[in-house]
Amino acid sequence: MQERTFQLLGLLGFILSGMFFTAAGIKSGDLLTLGGSLVWILACLIWLIPVLRDKDQER
Incomplete structure (x- = not known):
């Protein structure tokens, strides 16, 4: 596999x-967890x- 493939797979894992x-965060109603996870995804x-x-x- 190429390096970019590993980078993409890693980033998709982080997003997931x-x-x-x-x-x-939504289930527990914890706004700090919710905010932090949304910042993480962004x-x-x-x-x-x-x-x-x-x-x-x-190309």
Whole structure:
């Protein structure tokens, strides 16, 4: 596998874990957990942009 594939899989795993934490925060009613998990997902999505952009530039 190429390095970018590992990066994408890792980032998707981080995003998935953020979704689980978001669900846990909603279920428990914990606003701190909910806010932190949403910030986590947003940061992962921002981190994903250059990874995807680099892949498009190589074509």
